[in-house]
Amino acid sequence: MRVRSMLILLLFAVAAGILVWLRHDAPKPRNAQKASWNEIIADLNACGRRKHIKAMQHAHFAEIAASENRPEAERLFRALAFSERLQEQNCAAAIRRLGGEYRPPRPGTLFGGSTDGNLDRCIQAERRSYHEHRDAEIRRAMTRGNRYAARTLVWASAADLKSIFLLECRHGSRECAFAVCPVCGNLYVTEYLDRYCPFCLTDGEKFVRFE
Numbered sequence: 090m091r092v093r094s095m096l097i098l099l100l101f102a103v104a105a106g107i108l109v110w111l112r113h114d115a116p117k118p119r120n121a122q123k124a125s126w127n128e129i130i131a132d133l134n135a136c137g138r139r140k141h142i143k144a145m146q147h148a149h150f151a152e153i154a155a156s157e158n159r160p161e162a163e164r165l166f167r168a169l170a171f172s173e174r175l176q177e178q179n180c181a182a183a184i185r186r187l188g189g190e191y192r193p194p195r196p197g198t199l200f201g202g203s204t205d206g207n208l209d210r211c212i213q214a215e216r217r218s219y220h221e222h223r224d225a226e227i228r229r230a231m232t233r234g235n236r237y238a239a240r241t242l243v244w245a246s247a248a249d250l251k252s253i254f255l256l257e258c259r260h261g262s263r264e265c266a267f268a269v270c271p272v273c274g275n276l277y278v279t280e281y282l283d284r285y286c287p288f289c290l291t292d293g294e295k296f297v298r299f300e
C-alpha cells in the first residue's frame with residue numbers, strides 16, 4: 090500500500106514537472122512579446138514620424154520650385170520626398186512586424202518661402218537633426234538583438250546623411266539627376282550610381298530615377 094502511494098506521488102511530481110517545462114518553453118503571448126519590444130517600437134515610430142514630416146515638407150518645396158521654374162531643385166525635392174516616404178513605410182512595416190502600430194503625425198503647418206531659402210533651411214534642419222539623433226536608436230536595437238529594426242534605422246540614418254550631401258551639392262552649377270533605391274531609400278546622383286545598392290542589394294536597374 091505504501092509503495093503504491095509513493096508511486097502515485099512520484100507520478101504527480103513527474104506530471105507537474107512536465108507542465109512547468111511546457112509552460113516555460115511555450116511561445117510568449119503576443120502581448121508579452123510586444124511589451125518586450127516597446128522601446129524599439131517607440132524608436133521606429135519616432136523615426137517614421139520624422140520621415141513623414143520631411144516627406145510632406147519636401148513635396149511642398151518641390152511644388153514651390155516647380156512654380157518658380159527651378160527644375161533642378163524640384164527634381165531634388167521630389168527625390169528626397171520619395172526616399173523619405175519609403176523609409177517611413179519601412180519603419181511602419183518594422184513596427185507591425187514587432188506587433189506594434191505605426192501612428193503617423195497629424196498634418197501640420199508646412200514651411201513656404203523661396204526655393205533658395207528652402208534649400209538652405211533644409212540643409213540646416215538636416216544637419217541639426219542628424220547630429221541630434223546620433224545613433225542611440227540603432228545601438229539600442231543592436232543591444233537588444235533586433236537586427237531587423239537596427240537595419241531599418243541604419244538605412245534611415247544613412248539616407249539622412251545622403252540628403253545633406255545632395256542638398257549641399259546642388260549649390261554647384263552642374264545639372265544633376267537623382268536616383269532612389271526603391272527598397273531602402275538610398276539616394277544617388279545618377280552620375281555615381283552603384284550597380285547594386287550596397288545597403289539592400291537591390292539591382293541598380295530598379296532604382297527610381299528623377300531626371
Ligand SMILES: [Zn+2]
Binds near residue numbers: 271273275286289291
Ligand atoms: Zn537599397
